[in-house]
Amino acid sequence: MKILILGAGQVGTSVASALASENNDITVVDTDHQRLRELAEKLDIRTVVGHGSLPSVLAQAGAEEAELLVAVTSSDEVNLIACQVAQHQFRTPTRVARLREAQYLDVAALADPDHSAVSAAISPEQLVCRHVERLIEYPGALQVLDFADGRAQLVAVRAVPGGALVGHEIRELREHLPAGVDARVAAIFRQGKPVKPEGNTVIEVDDEVFFLADRKNILTVMSELRKVDPRPARRLLIAGGGNIGRNLARSLESRYSVKVLERSRERARGIAEDLLNSIVLVGDCADEDLLREENIDQTDVYCAMTNDDEANILSAMLAKRMGCPRVISLINRPSYAELVEGGPIDIAVSPQLVTLGALLAHIREGAPARVYSLRRGAAEAIEAVVRGDRRTSQVIGRSLEELELPPATTIGGIVRGDMLLIAHHDVVIEPGDHVILFVMDKREMAQVSVLFQTGATWL
Structure with a gap:
């Protein structure tokens, strides 16, 4: 596929890196x-210097032949104009834009995708807020990923000493779970390296375990791997009143006791007027005296959401040292996130990786319903919707044990209607099924895509 990416920032670079290894013809403009x-030194791609919204620059970049335009510059206006030019002048079939401004998003959401300049709009702030909300909802989870409109969830947890299943084989999971509760271990990462889960695989302390289960059973399954605090989080402190911090407070304030800490007095005043039930404080998130005055040791979750990686890391470490049981930090630089996560900071949230998954769902050939980028981009969780019939599909009418999956790819389950079917060898795939896959080696993505593509007929 010929893809044109506008913007070589963190998100644009992540998209280019993810797609360059999948035999795509990529051009990046910045x-x-x-x-x-x-x-260009790191990836096998073409680059063009210039403003991505100019028709002459788009023409130089090959917009006439492009099948997909991904506009992820730092300017909403440039992204919108580029999509408009690509639609009207170059007839680019699919145009994806990253938009931060809520009013632009509202317009894009109401527009007819077939006639709008923007085929799909992605909001990093909204995606990060939803991601952090899920982490707060499930204390102890490292990631919580929704599939099939929330009917199934893939959850990552770190196995700790004392977990009921720690030191035992995966096959024993079903024996531990209550009647009527089923789950599937989709992947394990041990010391940063993938371990394909088999029935006789033993779960070890510090393993990062991804399991798939029905939403209502998540806490039950989590308790097999770590001690789950029965008390839900109630008191939250959010450091940073930017777009992410403000939107997160607005979304959570009806269910939690929320405080927002903002350094700018003027911005704090605007946030206070915008929020209904949250307390807005003025001050530095790294001020030890201020955190003590606000009873950080009695706060359930501290969220460092400023636009400064260093401030987020330092304030989260300080909050943890002062007695806050759970700290979440927004970190843009992947190298920083790898250094601190799992130590003093419980969870490092990467905006570009959260955004990358949403972009890939629109970019990937075959258009999977959901794509999540995991382990700093090394692995992916995918929801593939099965289309066609027995003549045109390689998977319809076949049991899971008959599928020729690549070695590092596993199927966690199938959502059929409102029901989650955990992946057992005798489950047969039907048209309309939502198949949830975990790909631990992204080099296998091409094989997975071909397997689930629908053709005129399969031999």
Whole structure:
């Protein structure tokens, strides 16, 4: 596929890296010559220096032949204009734009995708807020991923000493669970390396375990791997009143006791007027005296959501040291996230990786319903909707044990209607099924895509 990416920032670079290894013809446009040169040295891609919204630059980048345009510059206006030019002048079939401004998002959501300049709009702030909400809802979870409109969830937890299943084989999970509760261990990462889960695989302390289960059974399954606090989180402190911090407070304030800490007095005043039930404080998130005055040791979750990685890391570490049981930090630099997560900071949230998954769902050939980028982009969780019939599909009418999956790919389950079917060898795939896959080696994505594509006929 010929793909044109506008913007070589963190998200644009992540998208280019994810797609460059999948036999796509990629061109990246940016105004920063040095950034493009560094990107071209790492990836087998073409680069063009210039403003992505200019027709002449788009023409130079090959927009006439492009099948997909991904506009992820730092400017909403540039992204919108680029999509409009690509639609009217170059007839680019699919145009995806990253939009931050809520009013632009509302317009894009109401527009007819077949006639709108933007085929799909992605909001990093909304995606990060939803991601953090799920982490707060399930204390102890490292990631919580929704599939089939929330009917199934893939949850990552770290196995700790004392967990009922720690030191035991995976096959014993069903024996531990109550009657009527089923789950599937989809993947294990041990010391950063993938371990394909088999029935005789023993779960060890510090393993990062991904399991799939019905939403109502998540806490029950989590309790097999770590001690789950029966008390739900109630008191939250959010540091940073930017777009992410403000939207997170607005979304949570009806269910939790929320405090927002913002350094700018003027911005704090605007946040206080915007929120209904939250307390807004003015101050530095790294001020030890201020955190003590606000009873950080009695706060259930501390969320460092400023636009400064260093401030987020330091304040989260400080909050943890002062007695806050759970701290979540927004960190843009992947190298920083790898250093601190699992130590003093419980969870490091990467905006570009959260955004990347949403973009890939629109970009990937075959258009999977959901794509989540995991383990700093090394693995992916995918929801593939089965289409066609027995003549045109390689998977319809076949049991899971008959599928020729790549070695590092596993199926966690199938959502059929409102029911989650955990992946057992004798489950047969039917048209309309939502198949949830875990791909631990992204080099296998091409094979997985071919398997679930629908053709005129399969031999």
